[in-house]
Amino acid sequence: MVVGSSPELHELFRPASVAVVGASNRPGRVGTSLFRNLLSAGFQGVAYPVNPSWKSVSGVRCYPDLRSLPEAPELGVVIVPAAKVAATVDELGRAGAKGAVIISAGFREVGDAGAALEAEVVARAREHRMSLVGPNCFGVFNTDPEVGLNATFSELLPPAGNIAFVSQSGALGAGILKYGASERIGFSRFVSVGNRAGVDENDLLTSLDRDPRTRVILLYVESLANGRQFLEAAREVTEHKPVLVIKSGRTSAGERAAKSHTGSLAQSGRDQLFDSVFAQAGVQRVDSLGDLFRLAKIFSTGLALDGPRLAILTNSGGPGIVAADAAIRQGLELPPLSAGLRTQLAGELPSIAAVANPVDMTADVGAEDYRRSLIALLGSGEVDGAMVISTPTGTMTGDRVARAILEARAATSKPIVACLFGLSDLSAEVTFLEQHGVPTYTFPEEAVEGLGSLARYRAWLNRPRLPVRSFPVDAAKAEAVLRRAAESGQSVLPEYAARGLLEAYGLRFPGSELVRSAEEAAAAAGRLGYPVVLKVASPDISHKTDVGGVAVGLADAASVRAAFQRMDRQVRAAAPTARIDGYEVESQVPGGKEVLVGVQRDPNFGPIVVFGLGGIYVEVLKDVTFRLAPMRPLSAQHMVESVRAYPLLAGVRGEPPSDVAALVEAIERVSQLAVERPEVSELDLNPLIVRPAGQGVVAVDARVVLAPPSRSGPSP
Numbered sequence: 001m002v003v004g005s006s007p008e009l010h011e012l013f014r015p016a017s018v019a020v021v022g023a024s025n026r027p028g029r030v031g032t033s034l035f036r037n038l039l040s041a042g043f044q045g046v047a048y049p050v051n052p053s054w055k056s057v058s059g060v061r062c063y064p065d066l067r068s069l070p071e072a073p074e075l076g077v078v079i080v081p082a083a084k085v086a087a088t089v090d091e092l093g094r095a096g097a098k099g100a101v102i103i104s105a106g107f108r109e110v111g112d113a114g115a116a117l118e119a120e121v122v123a124r125a126r127e128h129r130m131s132l133v134g135p136n137c138f139g140v141f142n143t144d145p146e147v148g149l150n151a152t153f154s155e156l157l158p159p160a161g162n163i164a165f166v167s168q169s170g171a172l173g174a175g176i177l178k179y180g181a182s183e184r185i186g187f188s189r190f191v192s193v194g195n196r197a198g199v200d201e202n203d204l205l206t207s208l209d210r211d212p213r214t215r216v217i218l219l220y221v222e223s224l225a226n227g228r229q230f231l232e233a234a235r236e237v238t239e240h241k242p243v244l245v246i247k248s249g250r251t252s253a254g255e256r257a258a259k260s261h262t263g264s265l266a267q268s269g270r271d272q273l274f275d276s277v278f279a280q281a282g283v284q285r286v287d288s289l290g291d292l293f294r295l296a297k298i299f300s301t302g303l304a305l306d307g308p309r310l311a312i313l314t315n316s317g318g319p320g321i322v323a324a325d326a327a328i329r330q331g332l333e334l335p336p337l338s339a340g341l342r343t344q345l346a347g348e349l350p351s352i353a354a355v356a357n358p359v360d361m362t363a364d365v366g367a368e369d370y371r372r373s374l375i376a377l378l379g380s381g382e383v384d385g386a387m388v389i390s391t392p393t394g395t396m397t398g399d400r401v402a403r404a405i406l407e408a409r410a411a412t413s414k415p416i417v418a419c420l421f422g423l424s425d426l427s428a429e430v431t432f433l434e435q436h437g438v439p440t441y442t443f444p445e446e447a448v449e450g451l452g453s454l455a456r457y458r459a460w461l462n463r464p465r466l467p468v469r470s471f472p473v474d475a476a477k478a479e480a481v482l483r484r485a486a487e488s489g490q491s492v493l494p495e496y497a498a499r500g501l502l503e504a505y506g507l508r509f510p511g512s513e514l515v516r517s518a519e520e521a522a523a524a525a526g527r528l529g530y531p532v533v534l535k536v537a538s539p540d541i542s543h544k545t546d547v548g549g550v551a552v553g554l555a556d557a558a559s560v561r562a563a564f565q566r567m568d569r570q571v572r573a574a575a576p577t578a579r580i581d582g583y584e585v586e587s588q589v590p591g592g593k594e595v596l597v598g599v600q601r602d603p604n605f606g607p608i609v610v611f612g613l614g615g616i617y618v619e620v621l622k623d624v625t626f627r628l629a630p631m632r633p634l635s636a637q638h639m640v641e642s643v644r645a646y647p648l649l650a651g652v653r654g655e656p657p658s659d660v661a662a663l664v665e666a667i668e669r670v671s672q673l674a675v676e677r678p679e680v681s682e683l684d685l686n687p688l689i690v691r692p693a694g695q696g697v698v699a700v701d702a703r704v705v706l707a708p709p710s711r712s713g714p715s716p
């Protein structure tokens with residue numbers, strides 16, 4: 001059993017009995033705060049303080065050790081020095097506890113000595129088949145009134161609700177709990193995973209998916225314990241519940257020098273890789289903690305936006321314009337209202353009102369105008385949701401506007417979000433609206449962002465569920481290429497060998513011949529047909545253009561001979577130690593757009609497919625995107641459409657559109673190769689020429705880096 005993924009994990013947060021080992025009466029101690037929190041939260045089970053220094057803790061009889069307890073606790077909360085934690089976990093396990101929450105610090109986070117202590121704790125937990133949260137964590141809570149578990153040392157506990165929060169940072173978790181209490185944000189569960197020696201975000205996603213009281217799941221992560229497992233778990237969970245994440249550390253994490261464009265891009269674009277993984281799993285990433293909870297607010301209401309069409313209703317033009325701009329940035333639509341609907345609105349509003357979209361009713365309106373206009377807009381069938389902006393004026397108080405909005409909401413199932421401005425305190429009105437299912441925001445952009453998040457989640461739920469396609473492969477040819485490389489000790493396949501592997505997977509290359517003299521080159525060019533390309537063939541030269549190893553547009557035998565002689569001199573001067581297997585003469589591909597398709601094998605994520613603008617500037621422009629293999633057709637399509645250069649492929653300024661369908665298939669074939677051939681550590685198809693629609697794609701340069709034999713085990 002893997003610690004943290006036991007089938008009892010869901011029930012770990014519903015214990016009938018808890019032992020707090022290290023409970024205390026001493027002011028300022030964690031053991032003091034945590035045990036008092038356990039009692040004050042209304043825990044429905046039995047709480048046992050364990051500490052030989054005290055007769056009682058917070059008025060509850062205290063036991064000197066776990067053996068003295070009248071029953072085996074289901075959950076142990078451990079607050080003892082790091083050196084004693086392993087023995088405590090062992091004692092809990094022998095007593096029959098199902099799990100432990102390790103608050104104690106002093107483990108992996110402090111260095112090698114702490115890591116050794118942590119390994120011992122994990123070994124003891126595994127021996128007893130216990131789930132383990134922490135160490136070095138802030139604790140857990142479950143606000144279910146049938147449980148009432150608060151095993152944290154937070155000073156404040158937010159109200160019960162339907163938002164679950166998982167945090168890798170204990171200090172941040174503490175701040176969030178205070179924020180939730182002050183902002184009346186309701187939580188169902190909170191888990192501080194600390195060092196993730198046992199339970200991690202992947203285990204908790206699955207557990208929270210099963211929790212009927214959790215409607216939306218929030219994650220704060222600094223890294224992913226296992227990127228591949230996260231993708232699989234999150235993709236399953238987001239079919240039922242939205243998952244929002246804030247991932248810190250947006251700087252490049254890669255330091256090693258990669259041998260290929262793809263390897264370099266995957267390292268420098270590490271944070272972009274997380275973006276892609278989240279998108280592939282249906283997880284929505286946000287940039288700030290404020291955004292995290294503003295979006296959680298709208299999801300917690302259970303509102304659904306069935307389409308992108310938004311109506312904006314305001315009594316002030318400026319905020320309406322701000323909201324309209326934000327809506328476009330969020331990918332929402334502001335459809336023009338029909339003539340009939342405009343006539344209906346105009347008949348009920350002041351003559352100076354603007355009945356376009358946004359609908360600016362002007363400052364002369366009252367609360368009843370809000371109610372009637374909202375009902376008309378949402379009942380028209382022309383919009384999917386509405387945003388209401390109100391600045392109370394004159395006799396139109398915030399209270400009357402709030403009640404008018406709720407009356408309109410009662411007449412529709414479509415979502416309404418509100419933005420209330422005012423010189424006076426409107427917190428009571430905001431609370432009133434939110435208690436009745438209308439999320440309310442301070443600024444228009446925040447409200448629109450919430451609606452945009454709803455629309456993105458709906459699009460995820462409505463996406464086509466297409467299976468991963470499997471293409472026929474010439475397995476014998478692929479295995480022969482890899483076998484020859486292994487026998488010769490090659491770690492990098494030169495292009496003429498790499499193309500054999502890729503051709504086995506259905507990738508198309510132009511005609512080519514390997515030559516070793518100027519005369520052989522001219523003869524090969526005559527057989528292939530002009531114009532041709534001449535390239536150096538060397539396992540030691542990654543980027544041929546850097547050493548003068550590529551010549552294009554060679555139109556006759558004389559130019560081929562001259563290019564060969566010139567190239568041979570330049571390459572040997574620029575790379576004197578490189579092994580040169582010869583030179584390749586290749587048919588030149590006429591016309592098309594250059595792209596890159598590659599593979600990078602990551603120890604955390606497994607095989608990653610990279611796509612972007614190709615050619616010699618790829619590492620400068622970094623117009624790339626990533627997906628984990630294997631890939632479904634829709635993921636491959638989204639890869640192509642997500643790069644900034646996509647309009648060039650779609651066709652601009654009268655140019656014909658490129659063969660995007662063939663490109664998508666090529667990406668899927670590379671994805672299949674990445675999964676089936678774990679020997680391939682890095683792969684470059686750069687450039688891959690995308691011909692006009694109907695003419696396919698052609699790879700004109702390929703490079704494959706092989707993993708050392710010890711690394712080429714089963715593909716993740």
